[in-house]
Amino acid sequence: MTPADLIRTDAAHVWHPFTQAMTASEPVPVIAGKGAVLTTADGREILDLISSWWVNLHGHAHPAIAAAIARQAETLEQVIFAGFTHQPAVTLASRLCGLLPDALTKVFFSDNGSTAVEVSMKMALQYARNRGETQRTRYLAFDGGYHGDTVGAMSAGVSSRFFEAWKEMLFPVDVLPVAATWIDDEAVGQREAEALNALEAHLDQHGSQTLAAIIEPLVQGACGMRMHRPQFLRGVVERLRAHGILVIFDEVMTGFGRMGDLFACLKAAVTPDFICLSKGLSGGFLPMAATVTTDAVYDAFRDERLDRAFLHGHSFTANPLGCAAALASLDLLLDPACTAARARIETHHRTVLADRLAGHPLVRRFRVTGTIAAFDVETGDGGYTSSVAPALRESFTRDNLLIRPLGNSVYLLPPYCVTDAQLDRAGDGLERALNSLSPAPQRPAASDMF
Numbered sequence: 001m002t003p004a005d006l007i008r009t010d011a012a013h014v015w016h017p018f019t020q021a022m023t024a025s026e027p028v029p030v031i032a033g034k035g036a037v038l039t040t041a042d043g044r045e046i047l048d049l050i051s052s053w054w055v056n057l058h059g060h061a062h063p064a065i066a067a068a069i070a071r072q073a074e075t076l077e078q079v080i081f082a083g084f085t086h087q088p089a090v091t092l093a094s095r096l097c098g099l100l101p102d103a104l105t106k107v108f109f110s111d112n113g114s115t116a117v118e119v120s121m122k123m124a125l126q127y128a129r130n131r132g133e134t135q136r137t138r139y140l141a142f143d144g145g146y147h148g149d150t151v152g153a154m155s156a157g158v159s160s161r162f163f164e165a166w167k168e169m170l171f172p173v174d175v176l177p178v179a180a181t182w183i184d185d186e187a188v189g190q191r192e193a194e195a196l197n198a199l200e201a202h203l204d205q206h207g208s209q210t211l212a213a214i215i216e217p218l219v220q221g222a223c224g225m226r227m228h229r230p231q232f233l234r235g236v237v238e239r240l241r242a243h244g245i246l247v248i249f250d251e252v253m254t255g256f257g258r259m260g261d262l263f264a265c266l267k268a269a270v271t272p273d274f275i276c277l278s279k280g281l282s283g284g285f286l287p288m289a290a291t292v293t294t295d296a297v298y299d300a301f302r303d304e305r306l307d308r309a310f311l312h313g314h315s316f317t318a319n320p321l322g323c324a325a326a327l328a329s330l331d332l333l334l335d336p337a338c339t340a341a342r343a344r345i346e347t348h349h350r351t352v353l354a355d356r357l358a359g360h361p362l363v364r365r366f367r368v369t370g371t372i373a374a375f376d377v378e379t380g381d382g383g384y385t386s387s388v389a390p391a392l393r394e395s396f397t398r399d400n401l402l403i404r405p406l407g408n409s410v411y412l413l414p415p416y417c418v419t420d421a422q423l424d425r426a427g428d429g430l431e432r433a434l435n436s437l438s439p440a441p442q443r444p445a446a447s448d449m450f
Contacts, residue, residue: 033060056284088323113252114148144223207243224409260370283329
């Protein structure tokens with residue numbers, strides 16, 4: 001199929017995610033990937049600086065992960081996981097628990113980040129019911145949080161403003177503020193105190209009716225890579241614990257080294273009751289997710305009565321190919337070379353990139369956590385429909401850079417194999433894009449979001 005035929009057939013039959021088909025540009029046909037680079041059908045090489053929607057840890061087509069999948073496919077590609085088990089799943093569950101805080105001991109596999117979140121919310125509700133705490137009916141989430149596109153995840157992420165079209169489907173969730181911060185933020189302490197005071201006031205009134213709270217720890221992704229400090233996260237969890245509320249960490253994006261540490265919970269020295277994992281779990285090769293919880297939660301479901309069991313599952317739960325990919329990815333992640341690479345990326349963000357962008361008149365709130373760097377573009381119309389977003393995206397496309405602004409927020413979240421030279425190339429492209437903007441560009445709204 002020629003590139004032109006591919007585009008025509010795509011237009012005839014494919015519905016793309018997060019895209020307004022009426023106004024969107026033609027999709028880019030990609031034929032190969034290697035390391036941090038994607039090759040298009042017309043021979044261009046595009047530098048992937050967002051890890052292809054945050055999933056790719058070690059680079060495209062990494063031979064170690066590809067080989068692990070191929071070996072597994074020769075012996076067992078899939079088996080029902082109700083009433084059966086297999087070594088790749090058991091080994092993966094054991095290794096995940098060995099990397100997480102000691103209390104997190106039980107792994108429930110699923111297919112993607114949204115379902116990992118949905119599992120945690122359903123488990124939390126049934127946990128309360130199984131324990132006879134029927135007065136606990138409320139969920140708590142945090143402003144700007146995005147947790148996925150299933151009904152429970154959408155309800156928890158309603159403040160992200162993505163889900164207006166489905167508001168009739170959603171159930172009520174209490175939303176509290178987050179104290180977002182950035183480099184050289186002198187008022188962060190005051191905002192943290194205000195947010196924690198608001199949480200305390202809410203819990204004084206509703207704590208005994210609240211069953212679980214969910215948060216993206218340290219970095220809220222889709223709302224613009226908003227970052228908060230570990231001490232703020234610890235303050236939030238301490239207050240929730242005081243009211244017996246289960247704590248869910250949505251580490252779908254923050255897990256597997258993105259924070260510098262392997263997981264945000266380790267970086268913040270906080271143990272949640274549930275941690276939701278996906279995206280980087282399989283190194284970007286296959287759909288895979290896990291919800292990890294404690295013995296205390298698991299034991300509340302153990303009973304002679306079937307209706308007290310967790311009657312939830314997915315056709316491809318613990319798929320052996322996905323488990324094989326995840327195990328190979330973990331081997332790479334735990335290699336000292338990967339640890340050094342993540343530290344190098346963070347250093348480059350905090351020094352070279354910060355120095356290049358700090359003085360730009362349109363750059364506001366430059367921020368870094370681990371391998372993620374982000375900033376806001378000064379504009380008269382911030383948010384996801386900001387008029388700067390398509391202008392920035394056009395400039396990045398001309399420079400063959402895969403960078404997708406979140407409205408007027410721009411971020412880099414590269415695979416760990418990215419080189420300093422490639423990061424310098426990204427810096428060049430960021431500067432050109434910013435310099436191309438007029439003080440208040442007026443262009444059509446973005447055709448897609450993140």
